[in-house]
Amino acid sequence: MKKTNKRLLTAIALVAILLISSVAFLLMRENDHYKYFTGLGNKISLSHDDRKFAFSYYQDGKEAIYASRTEGGKTEKLTNPAKDRHRQPVFSSDGKKILYLSANPDKVQSLHIMNADGSHDKKLTNDKLSVGGAIFSADGKQIFFSGFPSKELGKAEGESKEGSDLFSVSIDGKNQKKLTDQDFYTMENLMLSSNGDKIILKDFDDLKEYDLKDTSVSSSSILGKLPSQSYNIAMSPDNIKAAYTAVTKESKNSSLYKYELFFTDFGTGKKKQLTNLKSAIDSPVFFHKENKIAFLHNTNWAGEPVKFKLMTVNTETKETAEIGLDLPKSIRSNIIMKAIDYSVNDWTVGLLYTALLCLSTYYLRHGKVYRPGLISLGLSLLTFASSFIIAAKYDPWAGIAVGGLAVAVFICSILALIFAFIVKRFVS
Secondary structure (H helix, E strand, O other): OHHHHHHHHHHHHHHHHHHHHHHHHHHHOOOOOOOOOOEEEEEEEEOOOOOEEEEEEEEOOEEEEEEEEOOOEEEEEOOOOOOOEEEEEEEOOOOOEEEEEEEOOOOOEEEEEEEOOOOOOEEOOOOOEEEEEEEEOOOOOEEEEEEEEHHHOOOOOOOOOOOEEEEEEEOOOOOOEEOOOOOEOOOEEEEEOOOOOEEEEEEOOEEEEEEOOOOOEEEOOOHHHOOOOOEEEEEOOOOOEEEEEEEOHHHOOOOOOOEEEEEEEOOOOOEEEOOOOOOEEEEEEEOOOOOEEEEEEEOOOOOOOOOEEEEEEEOOOOOEEEOOEEOOOOOOOOHHHHHHHHHOOHHHHHHHHHHHHHHHHHHOOOOOOOHHHHHHHHHHHHHHHHHHHHHHHOOHHHHHHHHHHHHHHHHHHHHHHHHHHHHHHHOO
16 A cells, blocks of 8 residues: 555656646746747749749748749759848849848847848847838839838737838938838738839738829729738739639638639629638739739648749630749758657646646545645636636736646646546545
8 A cells, every 4th residue: 555655656746746847847838839930921022024933931940031933953052041031022023132021039020131142231120119011112112011110029919119101211221211100900912003103001901002293192093903811912013903812602611711812803803712722821922924813822721831832824814833942941840859859748737737636635544635626626617717807907818728727727726526436436
């Protein structure tokens, strides 16, 4: 009996140590799905002569800017970040310059410009602003970009006091100006009108236009020509056609929406679905001299990290083709750290907590066998009650998280009480 109890105490101590270690690991771990990832980033750009793609690519978690010929094959690495991640490249109209964003470890994104071969890299914004996206002006001498104060980064909804606005800066980094002061909720899909006098942007479900001449902001004239829930909008060079992603009718009744690529011709009014890949599409971009659109096909929708394929679709025949890229492979295995990252999760903590309760219950099999389960049950109810206080006084999302924790503890407690009943009935 003494040996049994000694073994039980050893097992209880071991499980308790594993539980505490797992919780500490989860609290300290950076929630980064791309830590070990090798694959394409979520943005592509096409040069105006239709000869080159620019895109970001992860190799073992390090994201850099690459370029390739549009027919695929050999790729060229243009940037070599140490700790930052380089993403969202944009070609200038003459193809000689590339804009990109550099995200530092604090996730603040700064704007950079470089030559198309990767030389003469220059940082254009400081870390007081976090940049969301950028485009060149029609003459290539200015850059328009969206940004918000980096101090607002990571704040919960309702806590942040400032939103995104539109800025301009010369390509030499001088004369930075704030063009709007409207605190947009989002500023996505920055696009330049065909004559270069307006900037089109997406603010949540609304399309806005900023007039560079009279500095006014108004609803875009193309707003009524697209479905209300259009995403990843891209305009043809002449602004007569648009490509966008939207939820398919077939998937609206399913548990997972599918986002396909759609096409609208404003001249004829015709609309059609271009892809049927039954997943999700990102970053469509029109070719300038061909009836084609390049895009990124999300092959593991809705998993993380996102795995993309670079593809094209003919806007007339709807024929799709994958572009094969000669990209570097993973060179670091990180087997041990990957195993720890993937094995330590919420389920692990739940199982260890349940095991601790059950072992404690069995240790008390000749006494107050229900005590561990009842204490845990009381703890879950107390946690659940505190979730309302946290949600009301501090942060609604934090309150929801604490409420979720309370439910998990409650389930573990019920399992422990069921185990206690079995032990009381058949063992003690």
